Amino acid sequence: MKKTAHIISHSHWDREWYLPFEKHRYYFIKLMNNLIDEFEQEGNQFQSFHLDGQTVLLEDYFAVHPENREKVKQLIEEKKLTIGPWYVLQDAFLTSSEANVRNLLIGMNDAKAYGHVSKIGYFPDTFGIYGQAPQLLKQAGIETAAFGRGVKPTGFNNTVSDTPNFESPFSEMIWKSPDGSSVLGILFANWYSNGNEIPVDEEEARVFWNHKLQDAEKYASTNQLLFMNGCDHQPLQKTIPEAIETASALYSDYTFKHSSFDEYTDALKKVLPEKLQVIEGELRNQRTDGWSTLVNTASARIYLKQWNNRCQTLLEKIAEPLAAFGYLANGTYPREYIRFMWKSLLKNHPHDSICGCSVDEVHREMVTRFERVSQMGEVFVQEQAAELALTVDTSKTPDGGIPFVVMNTTGWNKNEVVTKLVDLEKVYFSQMHFEEIPAYLRDKEMPAYKLVDDQGQTVEFQLVSPTVEFGYDLPDDKFRQPFFAKRATLSFYAEEIPSFGYKTYYLVPEGHSLVQQQIKAPVNDLEMENEFVHLLFHEDGTYDVTDKKTGKAFHRLGIYEDTGDVGNEYMFKEAKGYSAITTKGIPAEFTLVERSALRTVLEFKHTLSIPVSADEQLDVERHKLIWHKEREAGRANEMTAISLRTVVTLEKGMKGPAFKLFINNQATDHRLRVLFPTGLQTETHQADSIFEIVTRPNTPEKEWENSSFCHHQQRFVSLSDDKMGVTVATDGLHEYEILQKDGTIAVTVLRSVAELGDWGYFPTPEAQCLGLQTAEWQVLLHQKDVLASKAYVDAYQYKVPLLAIQTSIHEGKLPGTHQFVNWETNGLVWSSMRVAEEQDDVIVRWFNPAGQKEMLKAAIHDDARSYKSSILEEKTTDSKNLYEVEGHEIITLGFHHKR
Numbered sequence: 001m002k003k004t005a006h007i008i009s010h011s012h013w014d015r016e017w018y019l020p021f022e023k024h025r026y027y028f029i030k031l032m033n034n035l036i037d038e039f040e041q042e043g044n045q046f047q048s049f050h051l052d053g054q055t056v057l058l059e060d061y062f063a064v065h066p067e068n069r070e071k072v073k074q075l076i077e078e079k080k081l082t083i084g085p086w087y088v089l090q091d092a093f094l095t096s097s098e099a100n101v102r103n104l105l106i107g108m109n110d111a112k113a114y115g116h117v118s119k120i121g122y123f124p125d126t127f128g129i130y131g132q133a134p135q136l137l138k139q140a141g142i143e144t145a146a147f148g149r150g151v152k153p154t155g156f157n158n159t160v161s162d163t164p165n166f167e168s169p170f171s172e173m174i175w176k177s178p179d180g181s182s183v184l185g186i187l188f189a190n191w192y193s194n195g196n197e198i199p200v201d202e203e204e205a206r207v208f209w210n211h212k213l214q215d216a217e218k219y220a221s222t223n224q225l226l227f228m229n230g231c232d233h234q235p236l237q238k239t240i241p242e243a244i245e246t247a248s249a250l251y252s253d254y255t256f257k258h259s260s261f262d263e264y265t266d267a268l269k270k271v272l273p274e275k276l277q278v279i280e281g282e283l284r285n286q287r288t289d290g291w292s293t294l295v296n297t298a299s300a301r302i303y304l305k306q307w308n309n310r311c312q313t314l315l316e317k318i319a320e321p322l323a324a325f326g327y328l329a330n331g332t333y334p335r336e337y338i339r340f341m342w343k344s345l346l347k348n349h350p351h352d353s354i355c356g357c358s359v360d361e362v363h364r365e366m367v368t369r370f371e372r373v374s375q376m377g378e379v380f381v382q383e384q385a386a387e388l389a390l391t392v393d394t395s396k397t398p399d400g401g402i403p404f405v406v407m408n409t410t411g412w413n414k415n416e417v418v419t420k421l422v423d424l425e426k427v428y429f430s431q432m433h434f435e436e437i438p439a440y441l442r443d444k445e446m447p448a449y450k451l452v453d454d455q456g457q458t459v460e461f462q463l464v465s466p467t468v469e470f471g472y473d474l475p476d477d478k479f480r481q482p483f484f485a486k487r488a489t490l491s492f493y494a495e496e497i498p499s500f501g502y503k504t505y506y507l508v509p510e511g512h513s514l515v516q517q518q519i520k521a522p523v524n525d526l527e528m529e530n531e532f533v534h535l536l537f538h539e540d541g542t543y544d545v546t547d548k549k550t551g552k553a554f555h556r557l558g559i560y561e562d563t564g565d566v567g568n569e570y571m572f573k574e575a576k577g578y579s580a581i582t583t584k585g586i587p588a589e590f591t592l593v594e595r596s597a598l599r600t601v602l603e604f605k606h607t608l609s610i611p612v613s614a615d616e617q618l619d620v621e622r623h624k625l626i627w628h629k630e631r632e633a634g635r636a637n638e639m640t641a642i643s644l645r646t647v648v649t650l651e652k653g654m655k656g657p658a659f660k661l662f663i664n665n666q667a668t669d670h671r672l673r674v675l676f677p678t679g680l681q682t683e684t685h686q687a688d689s690i691f692e693i694v695t696r697p698n699t700p701e702k703e704w705e706n707s708s709f710c711h712h713q714q715r716f717v718s719l720s721d722d723k724m725g726v727t728v729a730t731d732g733l734h735e736y737e738i739l740q741k742d743g744t745i746a747v748t749v750l751r752s753v754a755e756l757g758d759w760g761y762f763p764t765p766e767a768q769c770l771g772l773q774t775a776e777w778q779v780l781l782h783q784k785d786v787l788a789s790k791a792y793v794d795a796y797q798y799k800v801p802l803l804a805i806q807t808s809i810h811e812g813k814l815p816g817t818h819q820f821v822n823w824e825t826n827g828l829v830w831s832s833m834r835v836a837e838e839q840d841d842v843i844v845r846w847f848n849p850a851g852q853k854e855m856l857k858a859a860i861h862d863d864a865r866s867y868k869s870s871i872l873e874e875k876t877t878d879s880k881n882l883y884e885v886e887g888h889e890i891i892t893l894g895f896h897h898k899r
């Protein structure tokens with residue numbers, strides 16, 4: 001049977017990588033201009049070009065050539081230029097579940113507006129892919145995914161595979177999500193450059209094709225062969241029509257076709273064998289020697305991951321739900337501004353960007369992008385919250401009282417200590433000469449207060465250190481209004497703040513003391529305790545933590561471990577010689593910072609002596625481009641001291657202590673981790689991933705040679721036996737390893753390297769992360785595992801705070817306590833709440849972390865109708881009140897809000 005060689009012209013365009021963005025863009029403009037010229041030439045046989053699956057490239061181009069917008073649109077409509085479905089080619093594991101959805105939603109909407117969307121789930125270079133990707137693609141109407149990594153192709157000789165995990169005899173396979181959704185998976189078994197630079201010259205072409213045809217046929221399950229005519233930042237090969245002519249003359253058994261993914265997959269699907277290997281779940285290169293997984297990009301430049309986690313949380317867990325509340329209250333939704341914030345953040349999500357595996361200029365620019373997103377998010381939240389608070393009726397505030405509204409933008413009820421700056425009294429410059437205000441406010445005696453909620457219940461609180469500070473209002477209809485305020489820090493325990501809702505509190509003058517409430521004196525300064533846990537610290541900063549309900553304890557958690565690293569931004573390679581240096585047995589210096597009814601804060605400091613850098617061998621190896629696996633470099637003999645300051649906080653209501661580590665990093669070429677030796681002996685553990693709490697083995701497959709076996713996590717990692725468990729929730733710490741010895745969870749808090757890695761020598765001194773670095777996590781104890789105990793609720797809420805807004809006394813249509821969306825279910829994970837991208841329905845998303853069915857009931861008010869929607873916010877079922885959610889299903893509901 002005649003075979004078809006599909007040649008797809010493309011260029012894999014990392015927006016920024018070994019060059020900063022603007023330098024790569026210079027070459028991209030050239031590529032686009034060449035493409036347009038090529039397509040415009042009369043009689044030209046150049047058929048089509050695949051624009052790397054990401055629509056952001058067009059924005060990059062139009063910023064320089066806005067005059068070519070219509071021309072490009074026409075090329076897309078004519079399917080000569082193929083774009084989408086993504087906005088950027090993101091890293092799959094280092095961006096949140098919602099960021100992965102938004103990337104698809106925004107990319108598909110953009111591509112649609114340009115004229116045509118490529119319906120291929122394109123992951124050419126992605127450093128591993130999450131297991132729920134087939135479900136996401138399926139919900140978006142995409143039936144095929146193409147990827148370059150994750151699965152090992154074994155070739156024809158192994159057509160009957162007895163190892164179903166992550167091994168396929170063919171480059172075509174079925175890829176299945178845990179919920180059972182599946183797509184056709186196409187592996188670039190010979191990489192996405194297997195048809196790059198095809199010769200026109202007959203002799204050269206013969207050599208090229210003899211080799212390339214054989215390579216493709218080794219893995220192809222059909223007579224439809226795929227050749228990717230391009231590579232990273234590949235310029236246009238204009239001579240493809242001539243090269244095809246040469247090839248056609250040489251090989252009469254083959255049809256050579258300048259093709260597209262649409263044409264290739266159509267032809268492929270007609271001839272696919274009945275039975276293809278089924279690959280289930282995550283694609284993480286687990287059936288390899290472990291030296292090229294790129295997993296340690298999870299710990300390269302951790303500061304970027306922390307920035308990202310903060311920005312994602314700000315947009316998806318605070319700003320969007322808050323704006324949706326505003327929509328339900330006032331009928332307006334700043335959709336365009338929200339999309340702009342998302343696009344700005346997504347520009348930091350390409351694999352070479354968020355992975356921290358580019359040159360220093362790239363990551364410096366990323367920090368300013370994160371700063372901009374955070375500025376936008378902050379002003380947005382401040383203004384939206386203030387507007388919403390104006391619709392809440394505070395007219396019944398007791399005399400002289402200060403009302404404020406505590407908002408819960410998450411999908412779970414919250415009990416949490418709220419800390420808020422309150423302006424006890426404000427004097428505007430229009431009321432008094434500004435030079436006189438500070439003294440007036442300082443000398444003015446303030447009344448004592450009590451704190452009550454809108455049900456009249458008295459609430460315990462602390463009000464400390466009033467100071468006089470400058471501030472200003474920016475009214476909608478007037479010039480700026482400067483003032484001085486007498487400002488104090490108010491802390492109180494906010495209880496039962498409804499999910500997707502708020503509760504109003506009043507600070508009311510009363511004959512009550514302003515002094516902090518005292519509790520019983522500390523028994524011992526090295527202990528801390530609340531209603532859930534008790535902690536006892538040892539001299540070296542390790543601690544025993546006891547679950548007060550069950551009496552079960554874990555001992556000596558929290559050891560710091562330092563190891564030499566002679567690898568690069570992609571991969572960790574332990575330096576030879578030295579064994580790990582730890583804080584075990586090294587006395588720490590303790591300080592009690594605060595002990596009140598609401599919180600205990602303890603601080604301890606270590607000075608750890610470690611080698612100042614790698615030894616001289618490393619520099620030689622870097623310059624000779626010695627691959628990380630082969631490196632022999634060790635650590636230097638010269639030592640330096642790094643200081644580690646740990647602040648532990650345990651507040652009322654917290655299920656476990658929260659830690660913030662301040663590292664003054666003065667050493668290079670090393671890795672610092674925090675170790676939790678749980679003593680639990682298990683085969684597997686669980687980790688938070690994209691719309692999934694995934695179970696992974698503690699030990700690698702037999703092919704694995706790398707002595708390090710690290711993994712990705714989104715927000716937490718968990719180890720448990722059938723009785724008890726420990727979950728470590730983190731803020732942008734995405735790398736962990738499970739060490740079988742002592743059942744230890746090791747979380748990377750800092751990795752210092754000095755080169756990019758990959759195809760040349762690119763020094764990246766800033767990847768050493770010198771100076772002050774921080775890391776934050778929370779330790780949660782539970783019975784059974786993280787799922788059965790629902791400890792994930794606390795883990796997902798870590799670092800998603802309540803929002804407290806001081807407001808004026810006014811009438812309003814909303815009551816003092818309110819919930820915008822009521823929902824009932826036993827075990828779903830809330831993910832998002834917003835108003836749809838292209839219509840006015842409120843969209844709320846959850847996923848089922850368990851394998852069994854769950855029921856979900858949800859309503860925005862008594863008569864609100866809801867429907868099931870795809871992740872693209874398209875209605876898929878009729879209105880219902882009760883939904884059956886399949887195991888591992890991602891469920892999105894739309895609420896049609898009648899106003």
Ligand SMILES: [Zn+2]
Pocket residue numbers: 012013014125351352
């Ligand atoms: Zn790439």
